[in-house]
Amino acid sequence: MAHLSRRPVYHFIAPRGWMNDPCAPGYDPLTGRFHLFYQWTPHSHRWERIAWGHATSKDLLHWAHDSQDMPALKADTEYDKEGVFTGCFWPTGPKGEDALTVFYTNVWEAPHFTKPYTRGCEGLALATSADGGKTWNKHPCNPIIAEEPEGLNVTGFRDPYLGPWPAMDRARGTSGRLYGLNSGGIHGQGPRTFLYDVDPTDLTRWTYLYPLFRSHSARSRPGGKWGGDLGLNLECTNFVTLSAGDVEREVIITGSEGGAPRPRGGEPRYGVWVLGSLEGEEVDLDISAAGMVDWGALYAFNTFLHQGRRILWGWLIEEDLSDGILAERGWTGCLGVPRELFLASYSGVTGTLKSKVADVGSFEVLPSGEVVTLGMRPLPELVHLRGSHISQAISLGGSHFRCEAARACTIDLVVEVTDGTEEVALHVRQSADGSTRTSISFFPKEEVIKVCREHSNDRADIVKTTEEGPFTLLRFSELERLRMTVLLDGDVLEVFANDRFALSTRIYSPAEATGVAYEHKGLARVEHLDVWEMKAAQ
Structure with a gap:
């Protein structure tokens, strides 16, 4: 097999072993460095009691790993003894101090990777760094969320995402709040992402509000053939606000599992985006267009905002090789190149090759006739x-x-x-x-x-x-x-x-x-x- 397989050289990859989801991408303005974590099993080509690797960059192109074989965060406490799952980044300490914070899903009961996608006991924990990301310490209040919201029979509860969401503030009549998501679903109802109000003066205080995607049942497909299947359970959900001229839209980017089989085979995962506006007393997204972030094997997306640009990372799943081949090779998985997301806008559209414009589920047609959709391209810096x-x-x-x-x-x-x-x-x-x-x-x-x-x-x-x-x-x-x-x-x-x-x-x-x-x-x-x-x- 050696003559058929080569490690990538300009795509981000772990030093060795297994890697999957990108975690906690972000930028530290104090040091001028980008941070990127990743799910990592350094001593095996297989997923095993997952930890976090860590790398930094000055330009989003050239990355230096903290260690060739030692994770930055690992499963070493009672509350995360079964794994440090995917999470997000925040460029201050929990109370605004000069530090860095990462949030992650802590797992304390052995995961069960079987349908209907319940993974074991999952909560929310955080770790901080006071030295620019060289060392990380888990917070004494962990886990800051011990389990899923009371009374909900969830299919999953993981992959936190945190950020300001001015459109949600406007819809709720609040201001200056932070919002957090945990991804999953509710048995018998469908895929959901769970919305939290987060205190910007104390990042350990997450207050549950309600689930999003409440109008969507299991395996719904809001974009028709032009979009993805929302499946039974969501993962790695991010919210993004994008604008083009006077048009502003909210975009939710998520992964789904448990949908209809895909032509490519393998696990039926979909990397979905939905676009629309926030509506209702208990606010939810009124979807006007939906599509796929990637029609192939890229999944588990994570985004961050830097100097007005929304940048996305994704995990390029590797499931076409046998376990024996992967063991011989000694490494599995990498990330796709970073992508820039934007709201693509087109005026003067008269049609498409064949379909009616209004029938293309990934397009929203405005009353003016303008067509908007999610735009994506490789990060322009890659030309360097x-x-x-x-x-x-x-x-x-x-x-x-x-x-x-x-x-x-x-x-x-x-x-x-x-x-x-x-x-x-x-x-x-x-x-x-x-x-x-x-x-x-x-x-x-x-x-x-x-x-x-x-x-x-x-x-x-x-x-x-x-x-x-x-x-x-x-x-x-x-x-x-x-x-x-x-x-x-x-x-x-x-x-x-x-x-x-x-x-x-x-x-x-x-x-x-x-x-x-x-x-x-x-x-x-x-x-x-x-x-x-x-x-x-x-």
């Missing part, structure tokens, strides 16, 4: 990791192109699509004879992007199902261009389209398969195709 310009094609006259690329590279593609275009395909990790390849294809008439992994290798013991998600182009006075960015890094593949579609996955290919090839069927024209080498970040 570009190395040599491997290849470039401008106004490509034909329908075919091929070059050799590095194992770590990025590809930018702009194509003029027409109503006569049948398929636009980019083949990556292609062997010289073309027999080995992974194909990223846009089918305009079907309004779908597919990543076909069937020919990525010849191993029968590696899962190679096709990943796919719905995507369409907008019509203005003319049809917008297809603008695609593809990130390749070791086994990682991330695909972005027109700043509103993303699909991340894993491909395992022979080291000698480094070709990048382009082709289209039907009438289309390549405006730009650029391939850049990417430099290591860790």
Whole structure:
């Protein structure tokens, strides 16, 4: 297997062992450093009594890990003896002192990873650092929330998120409050996230208000085929306020488990976003659009706000390899590249490739005709990791192109699509004879992007199902261009389209398969195709 697998070099990855959710991303203004924690089992390729690793950065690109094998927070007290689960960051001490605070789910009874998704005894705890994040001490008041709200039969209660939410203040008639979420669900009712009022002068005081998503039953799908399944239980829920001009919308980003099976196989997890406004006496989100943060394997999102930008991290799940292969390799999982979230706004839209604009569940159409949706793109700073310009094609006259690329590279593609275009395909990790390849294809008439992994290798013991998600182009006075960015890094593949579609996955290919090839069927024209080498970040 060694010749088929490579560690990523510009995606964030633990020094060794198993890693999953990004935890507590944030920025310390006193030191000018970004902090990022992650779920970590340093001495095993498997999830075991999870702890937190910790890394810092000055630029969100280059990261220094605290330790190669020692967690920053581990399961070492009675109240978290079974695990230190996912959490969030706050840039002061609990009472405003010069310190850093992280909140986490403390687990004191062995988790049971079986349906209906009850994980054991979970509460809320915090730890602080008075030395800029070098050392962390658990708070003497832990756990600050001992268990789920009284009287609720929950499917889960974990993954705290904390922040100011001015729109919630306005809806409740309050001001200057902080708000906390814990994710989960209620048996017999559906997925929920539990809302808390948090005292900004004392972060140990969380007062339960009520659950959000109260109008949604189990396995509801507010965006239809353009969105994700809310399943039975929510995880890692964040709230975000985004604006474009005079339009402001609240966005809730969450993971769900227990939904309908997905074409990609594996556990039926969905990385969902919903957009709308806060309404009602007991405030809830009135959803006007919904979609997927990622149509592939990226999950467990965590966000933070820095200098007016909302930045998102996600865990790139690795479940296509057998336990034996993972044991031989010695590491499992990494994070996707950081993404910038924004409210995308389009004026003058007259239609899409095929669907009616009003039928696209990930779009909200305003009375003015303006269309808004959640926008997402790789963090622009990633261009600073570009190395040599491997290849470039401008106004490509034909329908075919091929070059050799590095194992770590990025590809930018702009194509003029027409109503006569049948398929636009980019083949990556292609062997010289073309027999080995992974194909990223846009089918305009079907309004779908597919990543076909069937020919990525010849191993029968590696899962190679096709990943796919719905995507369409907008019509203005003319049809917008297809603008695609593809990130390749070791086994990682991330695909972005027109700043509103993303699909991340894993491909395992022979080291000698480094070709990048382009082709289209039907009438289309390549405006730009650029391939850049990417430099290591860790």
